[in-house]
Amino acid sequence: MxxxxxxxxxxxxxxxxxxxxxxxxxxxxxxxxxxxxxxxxxxxxxxxxxxxxxxxxxxxxxxxxxxxxxxxxxxxxxxxxxxxxxxxxxxxxxxxxxxxxxxxxxxxxxxxxxxxxxxxxxxxxxxxxxxxxxxxELLAKGAEDVKTGAGQYFTPRALIAAMIDCVQPGPDDTVADPACGTGGFLLAAHDYIVEHHGLSLTPEQRERLASGAISGIELVDGTARLAAMNMIVHGIGRPNGASLIEVRDALAEPPARHPSVVLANPPFGKKSSITVIGEDGRADREAISYNRQDFWTTTTNKQLNFVQHIASMLAIPGRAAVVVPDNVLFEGGAGETVRKRLLKQFDVHTLLRLPTGIFYAGGVKANVLFFDKKEARPGQSWTEKLWVYDFRVGQHFTLKQSPLRREHLDDFVKCYRPGEPRSNRIETERFRPFSYEELIARDKVNLDITWLKDPSLEDADSLLPPEVIAQEVVEDLEAALSEFAAIAEALQVARARSAES
Structure with missing residues (x-):
């Protein structure tokens, strides 16, 4: 009904x-x-x-x-x-x-x-x-309006559900999303807690859940209003109370709160025009800059900055699941620095390689990175094994004809073994572990790891339909153009800096 x-x-x-x-x-x-x-x-x-x-x-x-x-x-x-x-x-x-x-x-x-x-x-x-x-459902329909770019604020709900099932937020957790879009992660976390712990929630836990344990930050006014309304219609927060959605730039200053769970799909696309000054003290030429001494390195790459921000904001103990584009896994310079520090100081335990065709923004090749924050142990690296699940090779989705559904990620969640010791994990064709030593030894600590071959490239009988091939070509070209634009922007900055010196 x-x-x-x-x-x-x-x-x-x-x-x-x-x-x-x-x-x-x-x-x-x-x-x-x-x-x-x-x-x-x-x-x-x-x-x-x-x-x-x-x-x-x-x-x-x-x-x-x-x-x-x-x-x-x-x-x-x-x-x-x-x-x-x-x-x-x-x-x-x-x-x-x-x-x-x-x-x-x-x-x-x-x-x-x-x-x-x-x-x-x-x-x-x-x-x-x-x-x-x-x-x-109205928000999902709004995200289909590609002309407005609204889709960039809408993470596929099937992917959110699988990430939540792996992270398993509980009634005593504080959950945050520093780039919350329309609030999908926050709502899913709330629903998971109510579904799995609703009957055992104490009055205090129920009050926390409704008025502050789950919160988000969103930079764009219009999107923040959709998120705030989304929370209200789902019974989270109070129409006449303090907002659980803050409208501001999450990267502008060090986090004031330290949640035990962070779930996020930070914005993809153009590099930020604002530079973040990290502990290395470097700054690019932009007039406006963020002085974030809690960051490991300075970069104009928004996605790398969000990874650093999330690493900084997590409580101890804390766990995070973050959607990141491919360039976060392989980009040199600041990217290599971030990956090295993340592997050493955090338990980076799982990487889910996502297929194309599941996001409203075209040309997106993305992954989900799962990592935990624990008490420091000097002289030792927290990451022991990174388990990589390749859900990209041989998988083909489109937003309308063949959309991603939650059951498509059943095998990943099964391999992840939520709530179990990671020693219980079993290697499969799509799920493989890589040791810390192997990862550090890779060129630029490149985490863009593949081993499967696409069957459509080997078997003439399994060739994809022309419309799927055409869509993949379009997405590859869009991704390449985005990367070239980023390179051109970096070259312009370098040339201007050289002229100034």
């Missing part, structure tokens, strides 16, 4: 997106407008329920009623004033409505969205599973 109800809600809301698209409202803009109006309607419902009304939301509830009652000709002005007022509020309200703007210029269409599509549903009675799943 819940699944059918969810589909009905999503279809009802989504069908109207086609109408608004003709007016120039993009998919992600539509999801944002839904976010504002859903929040207002839910606040109105909570403030006016017969049992235990939420009086703290009375002011927000009144704003919804004003919108609902406004005549079409006055609606645009009332809506704009409502967004401006709520953007100035503290906590969750301020995050969701920060820099909010009305993108629906036709008052009649805005009126229909408010009165017919959202106003006629009782969202608070849906239950967190129905309205949460519906909102997640």
């Amino acid at each position: 819940n699944a059918a109800h969810t589909r009905r809600l999503v279809a009802k809301l989504w069908n109207y997106c086609d109408v608004l698209r003709d007016d120039g409202v993009s998919t992600i803009d539509y999801v944002e407008q839904l976010t504002y109006l859903l929040f207002l309607k839910m606040a109105h419902e909570r403030a006016n329920r017969r049992l235990n009304p939420d009086t703290a939301l009375a002011g927000v509830a009144a704003r919804w009623q004003t919108l609902f009652d406004a005549e079409a000709q006055d609606l645009e002005k009332v809506y704009r004033e409502t967004l401006e007022h709520l953007a100035k509020q503290p906590g969750t309200l301020g995050v969701i409505f920060r820099k909010a703007q009305n993108r629906i210029q036709d008052p009649a269409k805005l009126k229909r969205l408010i009165v017919d599509l959202i106003g006629k549903e009782n969202w608070s009675s849906q239950g967190a599973d129905v309205k949460g799943d519906a909102y997640e």
Whole structure:
């Protein structure tokens, strides 16, 4: 029943997106407008329920009623004033409505969205599973809008589920994501804890889980609002309380909190225009720089900086699962420094090589790196064996025709053996261990390790369909162009530095 109800809600809301698209409202803009109006309607419902009304939301509830009652000709002005007022509020309200703007210029269409599509549903009675799943599906649809680049903030939920199953967050953990996008990791961690420990949670653990044990940071205002709303509709946090999503640059300063679990898919793509100054004291030529003495090296590579940041923010003991592009595994210079320090100071125990075609951003070749932080042991390296699971060779997915599903990662999770000693792991065709000595001896400590051969290259009878081959060619070219752009940028910096000296 819940699944059918969810589909009905999503279809009802989504069908109207086609109408608004003709007016120039993009998919992600539509999801944002839904976010504002859903929040207002839910606040109105909570403030006016017969049992235990939420009086703290009375002011927000009144704003919804004003919108609902406004005549079409006055609606645009009332809506704009409502967004401006709520953007100035503290906590969750301020995050969701920060820099909010009305993108629906036709008052009649805005009126229909408010009165017919959202106003006629009782969202608070849906239950967190129905309205949460519906909102997640809306975010997934928004991520498909490739023109806006919204997909870069949306990690495939099947991959998130497998990573959570391996890391196994518990009721006493604090969970954080320093680049949380729309909040997928945070929600999955919350759901895992409730599913596996819900009946045994103490009142204190339940309170922690709802109001601070799970939190995220997001740089982009629009994405942070989606994450904050995503948490609220899933029953995490309070609409009138402190936000569990911070809007800021996670790399700007050393972490103030040290969670026991970090789950993240940091942004891929262009190198950062802001340099981080590490303990080596070097800085590139950009005028703005971060002075992060807790970092091992200076680099403009955002992904390497996020790996350093996550290593710094983890508590002891702590465990992390981080999606990283291939260049983090093989890039020289700062990349080699980061890999050496990570292998020595952390237990880097598992690497999952991901197939192409699972991310909305094209040309992405990525991996998941699992590592633990433990008490220092001087003179010894924490990493003993890195187990590599090759899920890339021979695997072919597309976002629509052949999407990644959770069961595709069953074998990886089985090989990982969550909760068991790693001595119980067994080598398979796709799963192999490499000793610390082997890794350090590799050129530039390159962790981009392969041993399988793609059967489609060996067996003429197993050739891939032309459309799959064409898509892979496109993705390879996009990845190559991205790397060339990074090289060109680095050469420009080097030339400018040389001219200055």
